[in-house]
Amino acid sequence: MDFLTLFLLYLCSVLAVAALLCLCSGRQESFLARSVARASQVLSLVIPSQLQRVAQRALHRLFHTRSCLFVVLHVALQAAVFGEYTWEVFVYCWELQFPLLLLLLPYLLLAANLGCFLLCSRADPGTVTKSNAASLAKVYAYDGVLFQRGLVCPTCTLEKPARSKHCSVCRTCVHRFDHHCVWVNNCIGAGNAGAFLLYLLSLTATAGAVAAVTAALLIHVLLLSNAVHGTYLDAQGQEQPVGIPLLVQHLFLTFPRIVFMLGFVILLTLILGGYCSFSLYLALTNQTTNEWCKSRRFGSSPHLPSQPHDRPLVYKNIYSKGIWRNLKEIFNPPTVLERKKKT
Ligand SMILES: [Zn+2]
Numbered sequence: 187m188d189f190l191t192l193f194l195l196y197l198c199s200v201l202a203v204a205a206l207l208c209l210c211s212g213r214q215e216s217f218l219a220r221s222v223a224r225a226s227q228v229l230s231l232v233i234p235s236q237l238q239r240v241a242q243r244a245l246h247r248l249f250h251t252r253s254c255l256f257v258v259l260h261v262a263l264q265a266a267v268f269g270e271y272t273w274e275v276f277v278y279c280w281e282l283q284f285p286l287l288l289l290l291l292p293y294l295l296l297a298a299n300l301g302c303f304l305l306c307s308r309a310d311p312g313t314v315t316k317s318n319a320a321s322l323a324k325v326y327a328y329d330g331v332l333f334q335r336g337l338v339c340p341t342c343t344l345e346k347p348a349r350s351k352h353c354s355v356c357r358t359c360v361h362r363f364d365h366h367c368v369w370v371n372n373c374i375g376a377g378n379a380g381a382f383l384l385y386l387l388s389l390t391a392t393a394g395a396v397a398a399v400t401a402a403l404l405i406h407v408l409l410l411s412n413a414v415h416g417t418y419l420d421a422q423g424q425e426q427p428v429g430i431p432l433l434v435q436h437l438f439l440t441f442p443r444i445v446f447m448l449g450f451v452i453l454l455t456l457i458l459g460g461y462c463s464f465s466l467y468l469a470l471t472n473q474t475t476n477e478w479c480k481s482r483r484f485g486s487s488p489h490l491p492s493q494p495h496d497r498p499l500v501y502k503n504i505y506s507k508g509i510w511r512n513l514k515e516i517f518n519p520p521t522v523l524e525r526k527k528k529t
């Protein structure tokens with residue numbers, strides 16, 4: 187197997203792992219549940235039943251209870267990337283007299299990201315309790331399609347405020363429920379939606395800054411060594427100019443850890459960038475992930491009612507108040523008092 191095939195296999199495996207980890211973040215709970223169910227069906231044919239029970243318990247603990255495992259993985263990945271950045275990239279860049287502010291930018295973004303992470307994981311996402319259920323029910327109107335007035339959560343035995351949902355992991359109803367994020371080990375709701383958006387933006391910017399500085403270093407090294415203008419002799423003894431695959435191979439053999447880390451952070455930047463764009467779209471249109479997923483079922487055509495006398499249900503986002511007010515609401519969620527003031 188030649189170098190490029192190995193490198194492509196590496197890229198594909200990193201991409202697959204990164205995509206899987208993103209899907210596990212809770213946005214695609216149904217996809218995850220289906221995948222786990224299918225995987226266990228296949229595995230049940232070859233794995234002894236005792237081992238299956240242990241695996242089922244482990245999976246249940248991982249995805250259906252609050253677990254620090256993903257937080258540990260999150261910190262470990264950041265430590266590995268920043269360890270490599272500090273140990274090699276920063277030192278080489280410093281020797282090549284890169285501007286200090288550029289080299290410090292990833293650390294500044296990391297500090298901002300850790301701050302947002304703490305805010306997001308420590309904040310109360312908007313737990314619905316006996317004392318606040320009645321007041322939260324007055325914050326948002328019931329749209330009559332996704333949220334019906336008078337529904338009681340069977341677990342919490344409290345009336346569900348509009349836009350709330352029961353989280354089976356946190357075992358509580360959450361006001362303006364977005365999703366349960368395993369990476370911050372907390373629900374994302376009215377109380378921490380703004381911190382979560384900033385957390386996502388700072389994480390994407392951190393990965394992007396590390397990728398940009400590392401790529402700049404490798405390009406600088408190639409230009410300094412004059413390898414870009416080099417030639418090699420092919421199998422027929424003909425002199426050929428060095429192409430991009432050979433340059434990548436040269437860099438991989440010279441700086442294996444740096445190139446490996448660069449591949450990882452580039453993929454991470456692309457995946458996080460897509461995820462960030464989606465979250466921004468939701469924030470600007472005043473939708474939660476939960477509402478977006480549920481609204482897909484209705485589409486643009488009327489949904490047939492369960493009773494023949496009922497009117498067909500048509501979904502319309504009644505919570506949007508324009509881009510800027512929607513964005514403001516993410517960081518400053520409305521309270522009952524504010525709503526009273528407006529009416
Ligand atoms: Zn509940």
Ligand SMILES: [Zn+2]
Pocket residue numbers: 353354355356357365366367372373374
């Ligand atoms: Zn939760």
